Amino acid sequence: ETGVTQSPTHLIKTRGQQVTLRCSSQSGHNTVSWYQQALGQGPQFIFQYYREEENGRGNFPPRFSGLQFPNYSSELNVNALELDDSALYLCASSPGQGHGYTFGSGTRLTVV
Amino acid sequence: DQQVKQNSPSLSVQEGRISILNCDYTNSMFDYFLWYKKYPAEGPTFLISISSIKDKNEDGRFTVFLNKSAKHLSLHIVPSQPGDSAVYFCAASAQRSGGSNYKLTFGKGTLLTVNP
Numbered sequence: 001e002t003g004v005t006q007s008p009t010h011l012i013k014t015r016g017q018q019v020t021l022r023c024s025s026q027s028g029h030n031t032v033s034w035y036q037q038a039l040g041q042g043p044q045f046i047f048q049y050y051r052e053e054e055n056g057r058g059n060f061p062p063r064f065s066g067l068q069f070p071n072y073s074s075e076l077n078v079n080a081l082e083l084d085d086s087a088l089y090l091c092a093s094s095p096g097q098g099h100g101y102t103f104g105s106g107t108r109l110t111v112v
Numbered sequence: 113d114q115q116v117k118q119n120s121p122s123l124s125v126q127e128g129r130i131s132i133l134n135c136d137y138t139n140s141m142f143d144y145f146l147w148y149k150k151y152p153a154e155g156p157t158f159l160i161s162i163s164s165i166k167d168k169n170e171d172g173r174f175t176v177f178l179n180k181s182a183k184h185l186s187l188h189i190v191p192s193q194p195g196d197s198a199v200y201f202c203a204a205s206a207q208r209s210g211g212s213n214y215k216l217t218f219g220k221g222t223l224l225t226v227n228p
Contacts, residue, residue, distance in 0.1 A: 004155070033214070042116070042201055042218030043156070056214045090155055101216070103148075103155030 004029075004104035006091050012110045018079045021107045023091030025072040032074045033101065034066060035090040043090055049074060078109075086111045115139045116204050118219035126227055131189040133222050135202030138183065142204040146216065147176060147187045150199045159200075160187070192226045199223050 005024040035043035045058035049068035063079040092101040143164040148156035162169040175188045202219040
């Protein structure tokens with residue numbers, strides 16, 4: 001299987017709710033990173049998982065959490081949604097901890 | 113604190129001419145730099161990269177130049193084609209102890225429009 005697949009493509013949630021975004025990485029890609037891209041901004045690093053453990057985190061609060069599974073899929077969970085969480089969420093995977101990241105098309109989250 | 117800056121939000125060039133996209137950075141620990149291209153409704157696509165031990169890397173129509181003393185890099189596209197019209201992001205990373213680079217710091221992007 002080639003490419004990185006993210007679901008859903010679009011999502012609307014209400015402030016205070018919880019959301020789970022999903023990512024299916026390429027086979028063999030044991031590193032996955034999540035990024036948040038707000039309107040007019042570049043992607044901002046949320047965290048990275050390597051072999052199912054978090055091994056790096058950006059300046060995001062603990063209500064942003066993640067999981068990585070043995071089948072190369074992963075999740076981004078956001079609790080207590082705030083209006084400022086509205087953004088495009090990008091998943092990127094690579095076969096190691098180097099720079100060969102492949103990005104998915106993202107999930108557009110709107111919090112109302 | 114914007115560690116990677118792309119000061120031109122947009123750039124318009126004629127087909128066949130050169131496109132030059134610029135990027136500045138402030139973190140002297142950055143040792144690897146990448147350019148990504150992004151079309152609407154798609155994720156960023158890797159274009160070209162350069163390590164801090166080099167000052168130039170070329171791949172077909174795309175060349176990246178790195179000036180470490182000025183903390184500046186640029187992407188040259190020659191000749192520019194209408195299909196190159198997209199948002200271009202500059203990104204940088206700093207090697208962690210243990211040899212694994214993990215976090216990309218992106219600029220805000222430059223919208224390149226190549227007119228036929």
